[in-house]
Amino acid sequence: MAEKQQRTLVDQVFKKIFDLLVRGEIPLGGVVNEAALAERFQVSRGPVREAVKQLQGRALVVKEPYLKARVVDLSVEDMIEIFQLREAVEGMSVRLATQTMSDSDLDRLLADFSDALENKDGPVLDVHVRIAEASGNSRIRSLLCDELYYLLRLYRARSGDAPGRRQNAFSEHWQILRAMKARDADLAESLMRAHIARATSALHDLLESRDEDGADQSEKRNAG
Amino acid sequence: MAEKQQRTLVDQVFKKIFDLLVRGEIPLGGVVNEAALAERFQVSRGPVREAVKQLQGRALVVKEPYLKARVVDLSVEDMIEIFQLREAVEGMSVRLATQTMSDSDLDRLLADFSDALENKDGPVLDVHVRIAEASGNSRIRSLLCDELYYLLRLYRARSGDAPGRRQNAFSEHWQILRAMKARDADLAESLMRAHIARATSALHDLLESRDEDGADQSEKRNAG
DNA sequence: TTCAACAAAAGTGTTGACACTTTTTCGCCG
DNA sequence: CGGCGAAAAAGTGTCAACACTTTTGTTGAA
Numbered sequence: 001m002a003e004k005q006q007r008t009l010v011d012q013v014f015k016k017i018f019d020l021l022v023r024g025e026i027p028l029g030g031v032v033n034e035a036a037l038a039e040r041f042q043v044s045r046g047p048v049r050e051a052v053k054q055l056q057g058r059a060l061v062v063k064e065p066y067l068k069a070r071v072v073d074l075s076v077e078d079m080i081e082i083f084q085l086r087e088a089v090e091g092m093s094v095r096l097a098t099q100t101m102s103d104s105d106l107d108r109l110l111a112d113f114s115d116a117l118e119n120k121d122g123p124v125l126d127v128h129v130r131i132a133e134a135s136g137n138s139r140i141r142s143l144l145c146d147e148l149y150y151l152l153r154l155y156r157a158r159s160g161d162a163p164g165r166r167q168n169a170f171s172e173h174w175q176i177l178r179a180m181k182a183r184d185a186d187l188a189e190s191l192m193r194a195h196i197a198r199a200t201s202a203l204h205d206l207l208e209s210r211d212e213d214g215a216d217q218s219e220k221r222n223a224g
Numbered sequence: 225m226a227e228k229q230q231r232t233l234v235d236q237v238f239k240k241i242f243d244l245l246v247r248g249e250i251p252l253g254g255v256v257n258e259a260a261l262a263e264r265f266q267v268s269r270g271p272v273r274e275a276v277k278q279l280q281g282r283a284l285v286v287k288e289p290y291l292k293a294r295v296v297d298l299s300v301e302d303m304i305e306i307f308q309l310r311e312a313v314e315g316m317s318v319r320l321a322t323q324t325m326s327d328s329d330l331d332r333l334l335a336d337f338s339d340a341l342e343n344k345d346g347p348v349l350d351v352h353v354r355i356a357e358a359s360g361n362s363r364i365r366s367l368l369c370d371e372l373y374y375l376l377r378l379y380r381a382r383s384g385d386a387p388g389r390r391q392n393a394f395s396e397h398w399q400i401l402r403a404m405k406a407r408d409a410d411l412a413e414s415l416m417r418a419h420i421a422r423a424t425s426a427l428h429d430l431l432e433s434r435d436e437d438g439a440d441q442s443e444k445r446n447a448g
Numbered sequence: 449t450t451c452a453a454c455a456a457a458a459g460t461g462t463t464g465a466c467a468c469t470t471t472t473t474c475g476c477c478g
Numbered sequence: 479c480g481g482c483g484a485a486a487a488a489g490t491g492t493c494a495a496c497a498c499t500t501t502t503g504t505t506g507a508a
Contacts, residue, residue: 008289008290008490008491008492009491009492010491010492011289033458033459034459034460035458035459035460043492043493044492044493044494045460045493045494046491046492046493046494047491047492047493049274049460049461050273050274050277053274053277053278053281054277054281057277057278057281057282058281059363065232065235065460065461065499066232066459066460066461066498066499066500067459067460067499067500068459068460068500068501069460078363081361081362081363081364082363084316084320084361084364085313085316085361085363085364085367087316088312088313088315088316088364089309089312089313091312092308092309092311092312096308137305137308137309138305139283139302139305139306139309140305140308140309140312143309143367232460232461232462233461233462234461234462257488257489258489258490259488259489259490267462267463268462268463268464269463269464269490270461270462270463270464271461271462271463273490273491287490289469289490289491290468290469290470290489290490290491291469291470291489291490292470292471292489292490293490
């Protein structure tokens with residue numbers, strides 16, 4: 001365990017716990033036990049404690065004093081809230097990127113996108129990440145890449161996004177990139193917002209279809 | 225010190241440190257010494273350490289492993305980034321509030337605003353807070369109220385906002401509220417974005433005027 | 449049988465000591 | 479006299495033990 005001591009233990013533990021969440025070993029709503037994780041990673045409780053606190057800071061874990069820490073249980077309502085925020089922030093993100101990206105960077109982004117179109121392995125999210133990084137606004141980039149996308153990955157790890165939207169996403173991304181290439185910031189922002197709003201609508205539909213079905217949405221899992 | 229033990233020590237220390245920042249006892253860019261703060265508050269280093277980590281999570285403190293923790297030194301560039309983010313998020317905030325607020329809540333907001341107009345004590349920010357709370361989106365509310373407004377207060381504690389903008393702000397706020405009353409979400413969002421973009425422009429101007437002056441912007445204060 | 453009070457267990461909060469890293473200081477050599 | 483390197487100082491990272499809180503399990507009486 002004392003091999004890749006390049007960073008601090010807290011950071012290592014943070015990533016290990018996060019992997020546990022993404023891989024579903026600790027289910028959403030499950031309990032995060034400091035002592036158990038400390039034993040598992042062969043470290044003391046201190047680093048685990050701080051890592052959990054950091055996860056709490058990123059809203060991946062909820063906790064009250066002296067109460068067990070729990071993995072956030074992302075409801076559809078939560079995702080709708082996140083997507084509303086994304087619509088606003090990513091709209092600004094692509095607006096700024098359109099205004100400030102250099103021609104060469106823009107061309108490279110387009111080329112990389114075309115490559116990804118052929119061998120469809122790269123995740124859809126990557127385009128959004130690239131745009132966020134190109135926005136030149138570190139706070140927007142951090143909010144999207146370090147916070148919201150983590151939550152998205154967590155949610156998708158359980159629910160799995162609708163596979164039908166995959167093709168539409170490519171087309172919508174392509175339109176956004178063309179608007180960026182044309183240096184039309186207004187259009188790029190509108191397209192991005194419409195792109196995300198469409199996903200929000202899908203979540204709203206999912207919510208309604210659930211309300212019509214049985215009201216057994218109160219299923220919470222525990223893991224002691 | 226062990227009187228109001230209602231919360232956990234970490235939370236108490238967090239607030240105490242934050243007060244120190246707002247009151248300027250630890251200047252922007254100043255060093256945050258764990259041991260010194262622990263002695264000052266008569267607690268161990270552990271809670272101080274976690275509180276600092278929490279401040280770091282909210283971007284009020286920057287820190288690298290084994291390096292001194294420093295209070296974030298908010299440059300004009302940082303504020304521009306924050307205002308760009310605010311423009312996007314508060315635009316969505318007022319859009320959602322316009323769509324979801326009840327008539328009675330909206331009337332009360334208008335009434336409170338009129339009251340505040342007469343006895344001009346309430347801070348300008350309060351309107352933004354009320355709208356964020358009324359948006360119904362807890363994540364947007366938290367981002368604005370728990371993170372960005374903290375940074376604003378920190379920045380204004382040193383720089384002081386331009387007093388000339390105060391009157392304009394009242395007028396702009398009034399327009400926004402009227403659009404909300406008319407249930408025109410598009411207009412409300414546009415007005416809010418323009419309102420914040422105007423402040424962003426002022427920051428851009430400030431930046432340019434500084435570049436024209438001497439380049440003595442490298443003054444950093446320490447406090448060991 | 450059921451409910452309440454009490455006791456034991458589990459888990460979190462806090463502490464002080466020790467290990468590691470970075471910075472500063474001081475002496476040495478060029 | 480100036481720069482380089484080692485030792486000391488300062489400060490952060492980690493750990494194991496102890497204190498406190500919450501939860502669970504049990505016992506006793508109504």
